[in-house]
Amino acid sequence: MKQGQHSSISYWLETCGDNLEPRTQLNESINTDVAILGAGFTGLWTAYYLSLQYPDLNIVVLEKEITGYGASGRNGGWCSPKFPVTPNTAIKRYGLETARNLQLTMIDSVYEVERVIKEEKIDADWALSGSLQVALGEYGTPTLEKSMETYRKLGLEGHFQLLNKDQTKDRVHIPGAKESLFTKPSAVLNPGKLVRQLANVLEKRGVKIYEQTEVTNIIHGSAHKGAKLETRNGSVTADRAIVLAGEAYMTQLPKFRRHLVPMYSLITITEPLNEEQWEAIGWKGRETVGSTRLSLDYMQKTADGRILFGGRGQPYRFASKISSSLDYHEKTHNLLKDRLFQWFPSLKGIRFTHDWGGPVGMTRDWTPNFFYNRQTKVAGAWGFVGQGVSTANLAGRILSDVLLEKDSSLTTLPMFQHQSKKWEPEPFRWAGIRFVQSSLGRIDEKAERTGLAPSGKTLAERLSSH
Template sequence: MPLVTDAHPLAVPLWHDDEPGARTPRPPLHGAVEADVAVVGAGFTGLWTAHSLLAADPSLRVVVVEAETVGFGASGRNGGWCSALWPQSSAAVAARHGEAAARDLAAALRETVDAVLDTARAEGIDARAAKGGTVVVARTPVQLARAREHAAEAQRWGEQVELLSAAGTRERVCMSGALGGTWTPDCAALHPGRLVRGLAEAVERRGAVIHEHSPATALEPGVVRTSGGEVRARWVVRATEGFTARLPGQRRRLAPVYSLMVATEPLPEAVWEQIGLQQRETFSDYRHLIIYGQRTADGRLAFGGRGAPYHFGSRISPRYDRDDRTHDALQRTLVELFPAVRGARFTHRWGGPLGIARDWAPSVGLDRATGTAWAGGYVGDGVAAANLAGRTLADLLLGRDTALTRLPWVGHVSRSWEPEPLRWAEVNAGLRTMTMADGEELRTGRSSLLARAFGTLSGHS
């Protein structure tokens, strides 16, 4: 039976489509303004930074400039996982910074999940959140061995990862071929569009000014220049994540790699009885090519994954938000995982770029000599990490020495990506390697040597 897709499924993210009514656009920047802090980017990183600063010191003048609209980038396009995930393993962090630092970072990420939810409630933001944790399913013997290794390794770092039997997995999610899996409580499914829009309103209530349709053309010490004016400030914060490559001199800082998603229509309760996810657990499996999904508050399956190509020269374009080959594959995968979905309509297809540093290490920092601060490189795990970044940047900008400013990602500077065509070849080779690694494991029944080699080369294993 063929998949059922609307003749013209919406290309806008599901999280943008349900915005009630016509939103009044925020005015672009015109002329020159003065501020204490100028923030470039009105996504989670920029808005959490503004929120944390103004919560600490309401007298600060904070101006946020955004090239498009609030939440236009990854903050409004992601899978809605507010998780303690980190793109590098704790072992990799420990190898560079020590075991104590790795444990501190892991603990801070776990605490951040609740910090996001608590702040949303305090600000009256209905993010449609449910903290059901994450279930990751093992569907082959090799994946099951990986699940066991994951659960055992997590104990070393104080992470709560429960190893599940096949029956225990089915109690949370009825995924085809499940042999077992893991579950962690440290994740909430939420509606990222509602969260980022509500956060922008909260920031404005606290006194910040947000200018939309004001693309930054240059970031210089003490000034942000835009197409319509400039902001002069003591501190300038770069919070542009996957769109960083568009800034002058930043093309090789973060590689913009596309992650794509699909969403079904709201599913009837009879279908949900076959799928599970009664606590709105987010879900994935132990394949190498990343997939991720959630049960939305209105009863849809929102599902995404990697696999779309990196575009030469770090190009970013709205036309890359749709890739029929990848979107078709995502739909087939979702039906394979949950046969009960066969026959349901897919109503949305969308995507967008996320930021990846050369060593897969997110970072946050402040150069006091130039007054320039930055955060990003979350590799798709930024819904919670951006909150941690915003609170950390606030402490750095206010000159505070805190537990946050001593975390190991503070002050880290990744080396630049190689120039083209090497960058294009490396990033796309990595994407192909993950697909090949999954195929290798199916053929051989053994853990993929390709995946192990890629993890070593990329530095995120």
């Protein structure tokens, strides 16, 4: 992307208040203690906790574009305690106690992000306002009730509340809403402000961030030599470790093509609403809002009074293609706008000011992979499937602990040293993902048309179950 165009990536970066002109490129070969690929949340949080615990550590971050260019500067602005693997599936995979610890750790991650924002005096439009998952018809209520039952089984019912129709309406007026599940420890923010200001904090600590510096090759280390990140104009050799924090963009390196797939999430945002419009829809707080749809939709109320509406829908592209041309998909963006009017009919005629999108990384089993190989000196984390604002913070804490050889209960969590099965080779990957994408959309449409909940037994539902 050309210089001067970075503000067009998303509304978040346009309004982040930071200078988006790229930082210095790497134009030489250097040595350091830790080298990080990617200046998004995963890479920056790792650098943050490393520099916090070991101020004398030399840390270098390499970014292909600019800080926050990827999902960290484009997402829906939720900091949620949700983990990519649902609590019910976590119980089946890991057992009740581990699933409980995992969920509590995710809740702690939300509070940890808030703690750092306050301590570092970061202005990110943060509000710990909770989150609503809404049943837009009777077909959605079984999902919410099953989720609440699972939270009770985990002994976590104090963090969640099932709201009836009237209680839901007290928070936001949505035609046809039957009930909702309120998640208390969930926040809303401008992620562009957070990622950019976090980078500024790190630079003041001495962390060096190179931008417009694409990593072209990764060379493993050994007991006697450091691992290396190679670029077109130089390299960085890290004596302690390199950290791979490129999320979906890791798929553009041949070595990692099948470790995860880039799935596009698209977003549209309105002009600021006036007082009468807010009064009509009754959205008094800044709760994030979503539904039970399998193909996902999500909203937030921005600090300057806009509604952001996002969802899946951009078709998966053959061979895990990522391109700025895919950030806008007319059919899907128009569908998102139509869906906003279904949620809030009184807003018909409102103007939309920004459309954008970007890829999130998904592993074959939906489980994030956090890893560290002491022999090769390679660490990393990926596969957040849209839950990266909180999960990347957790990844940063885990990776910093293992790189500093610190005893930590976090390293007992099931995603550390977990290696997901690789995705199928093409064309099978493309055919399978496109089948699931189109099928889930049809299942949602059928539920809305018939009022009957999805069975959970279709092939697409079983393939996408997590």
